[in-house]
Amino acid sequence: MPAQGRHAAAPVRRKQYGKLAELAKNVKQQRQGYMLLAPFFVLFFIFTAFPVLMAFGLSFTYYNVLESPKWIGWENYATLFIKDEVFLIALKNTLLFALITGPLSYIACFLLAWLINELSPKIRTIVTLLFYAPSISGNVYLIWQVGFSGDSFGYVNAFLIKWGFILEPIQWLQDPKYMLIIIMIVQLWLSLGTAFLAFIAGLQSMDATLIEAGSIDGVKNRWQELWFITLPSMRPQLMFGAVMQITSSFAVADVATSMVGFPSPQYAAHTIVTHLNDFGTIRFEMGYACAIATVLFVIMLGSNMVIQWLLRKVGE
Structure with a gap:
């Protein structure tokens, strides 16, 4: 990578690391609140977010419950x-x-x-x-x-x-x-x-x-x-x-x-x-x-x- 490109990318990386450090600091300060919210987020992910993601993935397959899903791409949507x-x-x-x-x-x-x-x-x-x-x-x-x-x-x-x-x-x-x-x-x-x-x-x-x-x-x-x-x-x-x-x-x-x-x-x-x-x-x-x-x-x-x-x- 040219020196100019490395110098341009360095501030971007520092900014990203700074945001992550700030986020980690905020989580540490508010850890009691996050611990109280954790059961809800776990249940929400298991019973809402995960089924939605799973349904999106299965939409690209042929799946009749009895057999394993078979990848067919965009055929269902077509x-x-x-x-x-x-x-x-x-x-x-x-x-x-x-x-x-x-x-x-x-x-x-x-x-x-x-x-x-x-x-x-x-x-x-x-x-x-x-x-x-x-x-x-x-x-x-x-x-x-x-x-x-x-x-x-x-x-x-x-x-x-x-x-x-x-x-x-x-x-x-x-x-x-x-x-x-x-x-x-x-x-x-x-x-x-x-x-x-x-x-x-x-x-x-x-x-x-x-x-x-x-x-x-x-x-x-x-x-x-x-x-x-x-x-x-x-x-x-x-x-x-x-x-x-x-x-x-x-x-x-x-x-x-x-x-x-x-x-x-x-x-x-x-x-x-x-x-x-x-x-x-x-x-x-x-x-x-x-x-x-x-x-x-x-x-x-x-x-x-x-x-x-x-x-x-x-x-x-």
């Missing part, structure tokens, strides 16, 4: 996007589902939390429970299955026939034209879950002095207060809620399976997760299933990065 027409239908359905239900449920969660926060404590508790109950109730799909039943006894068909909108019952849960829309409605009904409670908690923990200071600084109405004070103060809760809503909108499967069955007619309600369940838990083609899971992970990760960028603009 099959997904070129040969697997059902996956393309599932991808389209999932993206459409997420683009509609994700933002709508996120905005609805926050607006309802914001409105409920204005109520008295006792009424607020009751109303919060009423809105949150569907997300924790068992067999909630039964209500919608009865409502959208394909015979004349279904509530929707009975109402439409009685008032002359239709002459014969519509097969709501068997007709591909209506299945995805109905599943979106049910998902929106179920979406007031953890994010909804996080927003209410964030609103309850706000510092009241910020609102008083805002009124002195020229905040004239509730909408300005919402944009310049409330939302910036709730960035952690907004980020948590965004992650939860994105995850639920992209990972929809139980709603589709319970409402229209599996597989759905003409794959009209097929999603990436139902496709993943098909190959992972029924066919046991684990390498291909891991490729599907990796694609879904990349989509979710990209969506979260976009949401983080948008949330940084709040209040500017």
Whole structure:
């Protein structure tokens, strides 16, 4: 190596060694805190990080559980996007589902939390429970299955026939034209879950002095207060809620399976997760299933990065 190159590389190495020494010093000073966090990090790596890395590695193999994984490179991904027409239908359905239900449920969660926060404590508790109950109730799909039943006894068909909108019952849960829309409605009904409670908690923990200071600084109405004070103060809760809503909108499967069955007619309600369940838990083609899971992970990760960028603009 020329002398000039060695002299240029020396400061870089010294800087790197300095950072490592500073990190080692910080770890030594905060060793009690790191020791308390160690069990969580160990469990997180074993049950979360390691399975994700393992799934990414297996996505480049043919693995049917009974035999050892065989390296096949990019073949699973090529099959997904070129040969697997059902996956393309599932991808389209999932993206459409997420683009509609994700933002709508996120905005609805926050607006309802914001409105409920204005109520008295006792009424607020009751109303919060009423809105949150569907997300924790068992067999909630039964209500919608009865409502959208394909015979004349279904509530929707009975109402439409009685008032002359239709002459014969519509097969709501068997007709591909209506299945995805109905599943979106049910998902929106179920979406007031953890994010909804996080927003209410964030609103309850706000510092009241910020609102008083805002009124002195020229905040004239509730909408300005919402944009310049409330939302910036709730960035952690907004980020948590965004992650939860994105995850639920992209990972929809139980709603589709319970409402229209599996597989759905003409794959009209097929999603990436139902496709993943098909190959992972029924066919046991684990390498291909891991490729599907990796694609879904990349989509979710990209969506979260976009949401983080948008949330940084709040209040500017």
